[in-house]
Amino acid sequence: MLKNIMDSVREKSPIVHNITNYVTANDCANILLACGASPIMADDLEEVEEITTICHGLNINLGTLNCRTVESMLLAGKKANQLGHPVVLDPVGVGASVFRTKTAFCLLEEIQFDVIRGNISEIKTLANGKGTTKGVDADIEDVITEDNLMQTVTFAKEFSKKCGAIIAITGAIDIVADSEKAYCIYNGHQMMSSVTGTGCQLSAITAAYVTANPKNKLEAVVAAICSMGICGEIAYNRLSSMDGNASYRNYIIDAIYHLDGEILQNRANYRIL
Amino acid sequence: MLKNIMDSVREKSPIVHNITNYVTANDCANILLACGASPIMADDLEEVEEITTICHGLNINLGTLNCRTVESMLLAGKKANQLGHPVVLDPVGVGASVFRTKTAFCLLEEIQFDVIRGNISEIKTLANGKGTTKGVDADIEDVITEDNLMQTVTFAKEFSKKCGAIIAITGAIDIVADSEKAYCIYNGHQMMSSVTGTGCQLSAITAAYVTANPKNKLEAVVAAICSMGICGEIAYNRLSSMDGNASYRNYIIDAIYHLDGEILQNRANYRIL
Amino acid sequence: MLKNIMDSVREKSPIVHNITNYVTANDCANILLACGASPIMADDLEEVEEITTICHGLNINLGTLNCRTVESMLLAGKKANQLGHPVVLDPVGVGASVFRTKTAFCLLEEIQFDVIRGNISEIKTLANGKGTTKGVDADIEDVITEDNLMQTVTFAKEFSKKCGAIIAITGAIDIVADSEKAYCIYNGHQMMSSVTGTGCQLSAITAAYVTANPKNKLEAVVAAICSMGICGEIAYNRLSSMDGNASYRNYIIDAIYHLDGEILQNRANYRIL
Numbered sequence: 033m034l035k036n037i038m039d040s041v042r043e044k045s046p047i048v049h050n051i052t053n054y055v056t057a058n059d060c061a062n063i064l065l066a067c068g069a070s071p072i073m074a075d076d077l078e079e080v081e082e083i084t085t086i087c088h089g090l091n092i093n094l095g096t097l098n099c100r101t102v103e104s105m106l107l108a109g110k111k112a113n114q115l116g117h118p119v120v121l122d123p124v125g126v127g128a129s130v131f132r133t134k135t136a137f138c139l140l141e142e143i144q145f146d147v148i149r150g151n152i153s154e155i156k157t158l159a160n161g162k163g164t165t166k167g168v169d170a171d172i173e174d175v176i177t178e179d180n181l182m183q184t185v186t187f188a189k190e191f192s193k194k195c196g197a198i199i200a201i202t203g204a205i206d207i208v209a210d211s212e213k214a215y216c217i218y219n220g221h222q223m224m225s226s227v228t229g230t231g232c233q234l235s236a237i238t239a240a241y242v243t244a245n246p247k248n249k250l251e252a253v254v255a256a257i258c259s260m261g262i263c264g265e266i267a268y269n270r271l272s273s274m275d276g277n278a279s280y281r282n283y284i285i286d287a288i289y290h291l292d293g294e295i296l297q298n299r300a301n302y303r304i305l
Numbered sequence: 306m307l308k309n310i311m312d313s314v315r316e317k318s319p320i321v322h323n324i325t326n327y328v329t330a331n332d333c334a335n336i337l338l339a340c341g342a343s344p345i346m347a348d349d350l351e352e353v354e355e356i357t358t359i360c361h362g363l364n365i366n367l368g369t370l371n372c373r374t375v376e377s378m379l380l381a382g383k384k385a386n387q388l389g390h391p392v393v394l395d396p397v398g399v400g401a402s403v404f405r406t407k408t409a410f411c412l413l414e415e416i417q418f419d420v421i422r423g424n425i426s427e428i429k430t431l432a433n434g435k436g437t438t439k440g441v442d443a444d445i446e447d448v449i450t451e452d453n454l455m456q457t458v459t460f461a462k463e464f465s466k467k468c469g470a471i472i473a474i475t476g477a478i479d480i481v482a483d484s485e486k487a488y489c490i491y492n493g494h495q496m497m498s499s500v501t502g503t504g505c506q507l508s509a510i511t512a513a514y515v516t517a518n519p520k521n522k523l524e525a526v527v528a529a530i531c532s533m534g535i536c537g538e539i540a541y542n543r544l545s546s547m548d549g550n551a552s553y554r555n556y557i558i559d560a561i562y563h564l565d566g567e568i569l570q571n572r573a574n575y576r577i578l
Numbered sequence: 579m580l581k582n583i584m585d586s587v588r589e590k591s592p593i594v595h596n597i598t599n600y601v602t603a604n605d606c607a608n609i610l611l612a613c614g615a616s617p618i619m620a621d622d623l624e625e626v627e628e629i630t631t632i633c634h635g636l637n638i639n640l641g642t643l644n645c646r647t648v649e650s651m652l653l654a655g656k657k658a659n660q661l662g663h664p665v666v667l668d669p670v671g672v673g674a675s676v677f678r679t680k681t682a683f684c685l686l687e688e689i690q691f692d693v694i695r696g697n698i699s700e701i702k703t704l705a706n707g708k709g710t711t712k713g714v715d716a717d718i719e720d721v722i723t724e725d726n727l728m729q730t731v732t733f734a735k736e737f738s739k740k741c742g743a744i745i746a747i748t749g750a751i752d753i754v755a756d757s758e759k760a761y762c763i764y765n766g767h768q769m770m771s772s773v774t775g776t777g778c779q780l781s782a783i784t785a786a787y788v789t790a791n792p793k794n795k796l797e798a799v800v801a802a803i804c805s806m807g808i809c810g811e812i813a814y815n816r817l818s819s820m821d822g823n824a825s826y827r828n829y830i831i832d833a834i835y836h837l838d839g840e841i842l843q844n845r846a847n848y849r850i851l
Contacts, residue, residue, distance in 0.1 A: 054327035054600035055607055055619045057369075061328055061501035066550050071501065072398070073328045076371040079402035080431040096603075098622040098646070100371070127619070128632055129625035226835070227339055228607035228617065270547055273814055276835025277612050278828035289499070289549025327600035334774035339823050344774065345671070346601045349644040352675035359674055373644070543820055549680055555824035562822025564774070 033291030034300055037245050037255040042068035044227040046243040047116055049087035049112075050236060051075045051105050051122065053095030056229030060091075060236040060283065066289035067259070069240035075101045089117050089243030092139065095124040109143030116243045118146040118249070122235035126150070127157035137161075140195060146242055147253055149200040149235045152176055152184070159191040167268050176205045178279050179209045185305045198253050200238065204230065206261070208227070208253045215254045218301040219261025221268045226277040227284065234260045237288070259298040263287035265299070307573055308566030310518050310528040315341035319516040322346045322360035322385075323509060324378050326368030326397065329502030332558065333364075333509040339562035340532070342513035347373045353381040362390050362516030365412065366511050367405055368397040373407050382416030390517045391419040391522070394470070395508035399423070400430035410434075413468060419515055420526055422473035422508045425449055425457070433466040449478045458578045471526050473511065475504065479525045479534070488527045491574040492534025493542045499550040507533045510561070523536045531573040536560035538548065538572070580846055581839030588614035593788040595633035595658075596782060597621045597643030598649050599786050602775030605831065606637075606782040612835035613805070615786035621647045626654040635734065635789030637665050637782050638685065643715055648681050654775040655689030664692040664788045665793070666836040667743070668781035672696070673703035683707075686741060692788055693799055695746040695781045698722055698730070704736040712747040722751045731760045731851050742800050745786065748777065752807070754799045761800045764847040765807025767814045774829065780806045783834070804846040809833035811845070 048068045052060055057073055064071040075085040077100070077208035084090050092105050092110040112119045121143075126136045136158060139145075148158065153173040176184050185207055188199045201207045206217040224230045238256040245252040267283035275283075319341045325333055330346055337344040347356040350373070358364050360424040363385040365378050385392045394416075399409040407433060412418075422433065425447040449457050458480055461472045466484035474480045479490040497503045511529040540556035548556075592617045598606055600796040603619055610617040623646070630636050636658040638651050664779065667689075672682045682704060685691075698720040722730050732751055734745045741758035747753045752763040770776045780785045784802040791798040813829035821829075 055603045057328045058331060058501060058604060062551055062554065065499045065501060065747070072401075073326070073369055074398070074402075075369065076404060078372060078404035079370070082402040082404075096619055096621065097625075099624060100373075125620070125848035128618075129620070129628040131624035131628075162839070226611045228604060228611060229828030261582065274829070274832060274836065278608055278835070281608065282546070282555065282828065285551035286547060286549030289551070290547065330601045332772060335824055335827065338772045338774060345674075346599070346642055347671070347675070348642065349677060351645060352643075354674040372644070373646075387825035411823075488775060555828065558824035559820060559822030562824070563820065 033251055034255045034258060035297045037241060037248060037252050038251040038259065038293045038296050039105050040244040041240050042243045045070055046088040046240055047072060047245060048089045048091055048236065048239045049074065050091045050102060051080065051085045051108055052091065055095060055130045059229050059233050059281065063233040063285050063288055064240055066285050067169035067237045067240055075104050077104050079108065080104045081111040084108045084117065085112050086113065089239045090119045091239035092119065093122040093124055093232055093235060094126060094136065095232060097132055097135060105139060106142055109139060113144050115259065118239065118246065119143060120147045120149065120235055120239040120242065121145045122232060123148065123150045123154045123158055126154045133157060140158045145197040146249055147198045147200060147238055149202065149238055149267050152203055155199060155201050176201065176203050176207065181216060183203065185209060189214060195274065198250055200253050200257060202234065202257065206257050208250065208257060210250050213250065214305045215302045216305055217254065217257050217261060219258050221266060223268055223280060224264045253281055254302065255296065258302065259288065259291055262296060262299045263291060266287065306524055306572045307531060308526045310514060310521060310525050310570050311532065311566045313517040317517045318326045318343055319361040319513055321352045321362045321364055321509065321516060322347065322357045322381065323364045323382055324353065324374060325505065326365035327456065328368060329505040331503050332506050332554065333453045336558050337504045337509050337513055339558050340471060340510045340513055342455045347375050350377050350380065354384040357381045357384050358388065359389065362512045365392065365511035366395040366397055366505055366508060367399060367409065368455065370405055370408060379415055381410060384555060386417050391512065391519065392416060393420045393422060393512040393515065394418045396421065396427045396431055398406055398422045400544060406430060415458060418470040419522060420473060420511055422470045422475065422511055424476055425474050428464065428472060428474050430469055432460065449476050449480065454478065454489060458482060458496050462487060471523055473526050473530060473532065474553045475507065479530050481523065481530060483523050486523065487578045488575045489578055490527065490530050490534060492531050492538060494537045496541055496553060497537045500554045527575065528569065531575065532561065532564055532569055535569060536564060579797055579802060580801045581843045583787060583794060584805065584839045584842050586790040587786050590636040590790045591616055592786055593618060593688045594635045594638045594782065594789060595620065595630045595639055595654065595786045596657050597626065597647060597654055598637065598639035598778065601641060603777050605775050605827065608787055609779040609831050609834055610782050612831050613783045613786055621650050623650050623653065626650045627657040630654045630657050630663065631661065633663065635785045636665045637785035638665065639668040639670055639778055639781060640672060640682065640789040641778060643678055643681060651685060652688055655685060659690050663783065664789065664792065665689060666693045666695060666781055666785040667691045668778060669694065669696045669700045669704055672700045678686040679703060692795055693746060693784055695748065695784055697749055698747050701745060701747050705733065722749050722753065727751065727762060733756060735760060736833050744796055746803060748780065748803065752803050753798065754803060756796050759796065759846045760851045762851055763800065763807060765804050765811060767810045768812055769826060770810045770812050773827045800848065801842065803843055804848065805834065805837055808842060808845045809837060
């Protein structure tokens with residue numbers, strides 16, 4: 033099944049509209065191309081509705097959020113909802129400032145998201161109205177382990193039920209849940225956290241996978257997260273003794289470029305809870 | 306001749322002012338350095354006229370266009386015209402929104418461009434007032450082939466005559482035309498379309514080449530496009546089995562860094578129509 | 579001592595708030611991760627004070643300066659001062675436009691910087707109210723050589739005394755000075771100037787080093803500059819015949835990722851004046 037999901041992305045080559053930050057926009061564009069999708073980055077109020085109309089899916093990312101783009105996010109999101117285009121939210125750093133938190137809640141109220149992907153601190157902030165976000169990384173006291181896994185799965189399912197979006201919490205263990213079913217994913221490598229924007233990149237390809245697989249959204253998110261994790265593993269194995277996080281960044285995108293559906297299927301490491 | 310043009314860029318090291326998008330700005334800066342030029346990125350209304358004054362050429366790129374920078378583009382373009390600095394337009398995604406189309410027409414009316422470089426859909430939109438732009442890639446029905454080559458060359462010459470700029474239409478076959486003469490260029494590799502911003506990068510170095518060769522602008526554009534295409538070929542040959550589009554991105558810039566005038570001269574593959 | 583300074587960065591993993599340009603933001607984030615720090619990029623008026631509060635240090639960079647972010651820089655800088663967080667200024671291109679010069683002087687008046695790092699033309703502009711800045715590179719007539727070294731050291735000490743910040747002037751020879759003491763650093767490779775943003779990256783890690791070593795700020799700046807220079811040397815030695823400035827960019831960050839305190843200590847090449 034994961035194989036078919038990935039193949040659909042390459043066959044359909046969905047155009048994904050990204051309203052995203054200037055730190056990782058280039059990597060997001062390249063990883064979308066790597067997975068077989070086509071990126072457009074556009075964030076001005078004047079054009080976001082038209083741009084989202086010619087695209088097939090929308091990815092909203094709160095990194096380097098600014099006053100100018102909040103309204104653009106709202107307009108694009110509502111338009112995508114009207115058109116039935118999948119919409120992904122990456123609530124980067126929500127909880128770290130009132131501005132980000134207010135913006136995220138405003139977006140949640142006005143837009144029906146298909147997927148929300150963040151780290152555990154960000155998702156807790158969205159679900160509870162407050163969290164322990166300290167910057168853009170998950171707080172240490174929030175980290176998902178085997179000990180709190182069931183509890184976090186229950187939390188994710190409940191939040192999914194409440195907001196209607198698939199919830200993807202990524203970290204050492206990733207959880208993808210709708211209100212009924214949760215996947216716990218064990219792919220990936222800890223060195224991925226030393227590359228800026230691997231989360232942003234994952235949200236971008238999640239938008240592509242879901243857009244190309246509208247009838248299997250939950251599994252599409254799982255496929256996207258497994259793809260990223262497996263490519264993190266492949267890229268890690270490719271590192272020479274002098275390669276560091278900059279080369280690793282390139283190798284992860286390279287691995288997505290070459291990822292084969294069979295390999296995805298075989299290496300995907302998850303269980304259903 | 307192409308050799309001399311490239312040598313001039315390295316000798317003169319022109320400073321190129323870029324008003325460009327945040328997706329590919331880093332690659333544009335690095336490829337300008339790679340070809341021997343010096344980049345400045347500056348887009349605020351308050352300073353663009355001064356910045357363009359201390360530079361030698363201007364590159365205006367409509368990617369991630371926003372309300373704040375439209376006025377900056379106009380001011381910088383007019384100032385560059387006054388100073389006799391070459392100005393290049395990269396009308397990224399024109400036709401994809403009314404905002405981009407209106408902005409492009411406004412720029413065409415107020416600024417005399419030396420070169421306009423885009424894909425066929427973008428150039429058709431500029432020439433005809435409407436096009437089939439679907440995002441940032443050329444529409445499939447517009448693609449240049451040997452069958453419609455003469456027709457496209459005629460179109461490019463006529464548009465050049467009308468707007469006074471050299472028209473560079475890039476794709477599988479590239480066309481560079483003024484009102485009298487057209488070059489059809491066959492360098493490049495299709496994998497270049499899987500790297501975000503190869504078009505933006507090409508526009509940036511086109512500005513550098515034209516700026517360093519004010520008396521041979523048409524051939525300078527040809528040299529820039531051949532350089533990019535040849536480096537796309539060299540970089541492709543360098544790819545290992547694990548390298549994908551991220552490494553390819555780096556290798557293209559690396560190849561520009563090492564490109565030798567003799568190699569450019571010998572590998573350039575074009576005919577004049 | 580340099581070893582201890584670097585080890586502190588890896589142990590404390592300071593969070594550095596960056597208000598910076600969109601050209602090099604990605605490289606700045608990755609090099610901060612490479613050295614063991616944690617980056618946040620945030621520039622909106624609405625949130626910069628809160629963001630800087632949850633961080634440990636602040637890095638203000640004037641590249642792609644715009645009207646929207648000037649106020650953000652002021653607010654964040656004042657808040658960081660209140661909290662006792664180290665603040666670094668990278669006055670990119672100051673002197674190239676009235677807007678940049680005015681902004682820089684305004685920042686100098688309102689914020690107490692711990693470190694100001696720029697090329698000699700930029701620092702002269704800050705110290706003298708005018709300079710010979712021609713773009714983002716140092717002007718040739720300003721370049722530091724052994725002949726004018728003592729004179730430049732005296733200038734740096736005096737400017738440090740006047741403004742209360744450590745002055746770091748980087749170029750072929752780097753000078754780091756407070757009012758009493760100056761280090762002249764000979765690490766680095768000239769090819770670093772063919773990579774966009776090596777200066778921005780250096781300012782970012784300088785903020786991290788100083789933040790992790792509040793009691794040895796002068797030596798922390800020296801350690802940051804030696805680290806960058808040594809990694810420029812290591813990365814240069816790693817270049818294959820086809821590698822150019824794009825690969826070099828990656829290798830420099832990779833080298834920072836692997837840099838060992840012993841190597842830093844042993845390869846640091848400086849004298850005290």
